[in-house]
Structure formats: C-alpha cells, structure tokens
Amino acid sequence: MTIAVQPPTESVVDRFLRYVRIDTQSREDQHTVPSTSTQWELANLLAAELRQLGAGGVRVSECCMVYASIPGNLPNSPAVPAVGFIAHVDTSPAVSGANVNPIVHRNYQGGDIALPADASQVITVAQHPVLNEMIGDDIITTDGTTLLGSDDKAGVAAIMAFVDLLAANPQIEHGPIRVAFTADEEVGTGIDHFDVAAFGADFAYTVDGSTLGEVSDETWNARLATVTFHGKSAHPGTAKGVMVNSIYAMADYLSRMPHDMRPETTEEREGFVHPYAGMLDIEHSSVKILLRDFDLSGLEAKERLLRGLAGETAARFAGVSAQVELKESYKNMKEVLTEHPQITQYALDAARRAGLTPFTKPIRGGTDGSKLTFRGLPCPNIFTGGHEFHSKLEFNSRRGLEKTTETLVHLAQLVAKQVKKD
16 A cells, blocks of 8 residues: 555454454344344454554443544644544344354465365355456455354454554544444444444444445335234144134245245345244244335335235135234435435545545445434445355455555545645
C-alpha cells in the first residue's frame, strides 16, 4: 500500500485468522442481547485492542456493542464529517461456528478446492467462477466442518487493521472516525440496541459485503411470516371422528409454495418466500417464512399469497384453522440513500483508488445498515472479499482482506480531501 509508510503492527490476514477461531455464533428466538454469551469474548478483545492502538472513548455496552473514536488530524477536523465504520462480531446460526480451523491455500493455481476434513465439501470453479480471478492469491477456507466466519470477521479484521494503519501513519490525513462492532446482526435483534446518537457519526459504512469492488446502497424490504395451523389432539386409539391433525395441513400448505418464488430458483432482483424453520404437532404446526422483495408492492403481493394459501389449506381440512402473523424485519435502505448519493460515491471512488473496479449491486439480504439508515445514520455497505457466507464452503483471500483495508483508508482520505477542497 503506497499511502502507508509503516505497515500495521499485525497484518489484516493474521487478525482475521485469530478472530475466526473465536466462536461467536448467534441464536434465534432468544430474549437477551447478545443471544449467546460467546460473543462477549470477541467484543471485549476488540475493545482491549482498540485501546492498545490509541483509540478513544472505547466502551462495550450492556448489549455487547463496541464503540470507539479516532480524532481527526486536520487543522479543520471539526468541519470534516465524522465517518463511521461498522462490522458485526456474530456468525450465522445456520452452520456451526465452533472450533473453526482456517486453512490458507497459498499461491492458488486454479482448480477445485477440496476441504480436508470433509471430502464432500468442495469449492468448485464451476459454481464459483470468481476463483478464476484469484490465481496467485492465498485463499482462506475452513477445513470443511464449520463455516469460516468471514461474515463478518473479515469486516472486523479490516476495520481493526485500518485503525492500526492510522495509528502507525499519522501522515494519513483524515477527519473524525467512529468505529463500532455489533452483536446479533445475523438474527436481526442486536442493532435495535445500537446507540446512534452516542456513536456520533454523520454517516457510516457497514463493512459486511462480498465481492471486491461491490458497494451496496440497496437491500431487501423484509418481513417474517409465522404461519400456524391449529388442529385437535386425541388418543390415537380412539381418534376416529375426533382427531384433527394439523401436520397434514402444514404439509399441504408447504407443498403448494410456488416453485419460482424459492430462494434456490431466484436471482438478481427477483424476490422470494423461504420457509426455513418450524415445528410439527397434532394441535399446532407452525412455520417461519422469510418474505423478501426490493419493491414494497412485490413484498405485499407475497404477503397476500401466503395468507391466501393458508386460507385455502384450512378450507381443505375439516376442523383446521389457520393463523398468519407478519412482522417487519427491515426496509430497503435505498429509500433514504438516494437522498445522499455522495456517501455511496465516496466508497466507489475509494475502491477505484485501491485498484479495484467498483460497482453497485443490491444486497440479496440485509445489514445492520438497513435499520441504521432509517434511524438517521445513512449507511451503505462495503465489500469484504468473502464468498459463500453461512456455509461450510465460505472463503476469502489475502487480497480480499488487504484490498478492503486499503479501501477504508482511501475512503477516510477522500472525505477529508473533499472538505478541504470545499
């Protein structure tokens, strides 16, 4: 990196390899934040490391949110907007994050990558053509038994390396910087406990994306449906004419979900409905269904579909009743970010300065920034170089981590330079 005379005290790759070994898997349907006590270990470690790097105002909240600040080093720093950088410490509940054993495949020369601890886990070029662009890079995977945790420990490591670089190189001009690490992003509950006012940023970036160069200012509109069918239990020996088994109704309901609305059959800007968890019992069978669409009208159409199918199923099974509950998860942040185009442009220009080809792409998912944007903190999302999140095939690379870090440095400089120019 030509802009830094001194390297960080610890490379971003080494930081990443340390952090992914800490189990921080979050858990759904818990009544506490964080949802798992293991998230405290990484949060407290990051706070200690931020203090060692000279960051100010470092604290860990009662909900496991880490906050820190770095003062600007310009004569007019108070006139420069305070820029925030945010990543989350937790990993997905979908795949185990315990005992992660990261493997570094040095100087990758092409071909499929078989993960050593499970021969059935293979990262293929056919399914991941991005590998063709990674020849000569050091690719980081798991051993095939867990997820890697690049989502979002790649973002955590990049932000920490960025702080490290600024501390080592006071000649890098920047305005006020705010840093935060959040808990329970994966289950969508942590960010509700984020203190936007105390954070003190004028705008921010979640460092929680994928492909190098990808900057996102658009997310899903997202709702969670809980569909329940109610029946009537009876002893199976005397059940004739009495028992109403809700399990059959649930099976019928799920079988009639439109095939072309499943996540596994949709892409790009196509929304989906996704049954992902549930329970079966004679009296009560329920399922949780994710509803996703970039357009609010499309989301509402999917809600009507689910309600209509539930009513049709209940009518087909005598004695069965249906209940559909909907809860908003987050909204498309594009609605707000269109009013602040310069924030996204800073990220695109910073990626270009880092030698990447930047582009915007809507996230087929959500970030903490989805909610923060609607709470007065405009918050686009920046890439981390990672791929195949929430799976045992998750991978990142040395270049991915280094270029993400470099982009953050350029971004801080660009904001400061723009204010100086103005």
